Amino acid sequence: xxxxxxxxxxxxKSAKMIALINPFLDTAMDVQKTSxxxxxxSFYKGYFLAELARxxxxxxxxxxxxxxxxxxxxxxxxxxxxxxxxxxxxxxxxNDNNVIDYIRFFFTYVKGSHGRFVIxxxxxxxxxxxxxxxxxxxxxxxxxxxxxxxxxxPDGTLIFKVCIVFKDSLFGAQVHVKPDGHISMKDEExxxxxxxxxxxxxxx
Numbered sequence: 001x002x003x004x005x006x007x008x009x010x011x012x013k014s015a016k017m018i019a020l021i022n023p024f025l026d027t028a029m030d031v032q033k034t035s036x037x038x039x040x041x042s043f044y045k046g047y048f049l050a051e052l053a054r055x056x057x058x059x060x061x062x063x064x065x066x067x068x069x070x071x072x073x074x075x076x077x078x079x080x081x082x083x084x085x086x087x088x089x090x091x092x093x094x095n096d097n098n099v100i101d102y103i104r105f106f107f108t109y110v111k112g113s114h115g116r117f118v119i120x121x122x123x124x125x126x127x128x129x130x131x132x133x134x135x136x137x138x139x140x141x142x143x144x145x146x147x148x149x150x151x152x153x154p155d156g157t158l159i160f161k162v163c164i165v166f167k168d169s170l171f172g173a174q175v176h177v178k179p180d181g182h183i184s185m186k187d188e189e190x191x192x193x194x195x196x197x198x199x200x201x202x203x204x
Contacts, residue, residue, distance in 0.1 A: 006037040006051065017050055021065045024075040029054065029063060041066065041105070042098040043181075044090045049105070064109055066090075078111040080183070087181035099158060099177055100147050106183050107164075117185070118165045121146040126165060127198040143170065143191050150174070169193040 009017060014036040022028040029052045039049045047068045054061040064076040066086060074086050083106060086092075094102060107119045120126060123141040132140070144163045151159045156179040164171045164185075173188045 006039045009036045009038060018052060020071065021050060021052065021063070021067070021073055021075070024065060024073050025052075025063050026075075026077075027061070027063070029061070041101075043092050043094055043102045043105075044086070045093055047072075047090060076109050078109065080106070080110045083110065084182060092181040094177070094179060094181060100160075102181065103147060103160065103162070103175055103177065103183070115167055119147065120144055120163045120165050120170065126195070129196045129198045132196060140170070140192065140195070147175075155179075163191070164188075165195065165197055168195050168197055170195060 014034065015031050017036050017038075018029050018031050018034055033056050034052050034054050037051045037053070039051075041047050041049055044066060047066050050065050050067055052063045052065075066074045066076065074082070074089070076082055092102075104119055107117055110116075118125075118127075121144070123137055123144055126140075131137070145161065148161045149158060150161050153159065158177045160175045160177065162173055162175050164173055170191045170193075171188050172191055174186045176184045176186060
């Protein structure tokens with residue numbers, strides 16, 4: 001999963017990072033109650049992701065920014081438009097080694113009008129509301145595949161097969177990634193519905 005590569009900052013570094021990012025946020029984060037996790041972004045050369053979270057709130061309040069060491073800060077707002085603008089500004093540099101990380105990043109921090117599309121690469125990635133019976137879990141595991149490259153188009157577009165949880169259903173779909181970072185999802189196909197998944201916990 002994308003989040004596995006995060007590093008948690010200590011209190012002093014967190015306070016400095018929050019002070020830098022707060023002016024760019026719609027809601028300032030409380031320095032004393034906010035934790036900060038960072039993650040280098042290989043597709044934005046020289047930039048890293050900072051995720052600010054307040055876990056004393058339910059649901060947790062989460063704010064995210066893409067930053068560099070020179071002090072450039074781009075606050076994300078859970079829309080694809082801000083990421084596509086960022087792709088032009090930085091700019092994005094995609095290759096075979098980082099494009100899957102970019103897909104994970106994109107779907108983690110973009111929320112559609114009807115909810116999030118959550119990339120699932122194994123049954124362990126599912127945030128269960130209640131654990132299924134072992135037989136059900138095993139059956140579901142056989143339906144889930146990691147992100148897989150299926151084809152390369154003449155214009156440089158890469159087409160991947162992915163598994164996605166949307167609301168309480170598992171879908172298979174194609175994700176098309178253009179060289180400029182534009183992502184679109186096509187050919188969604190329902191695999192199984194009524195999965196006991198937890199509600200989206202991002203506090204927007």
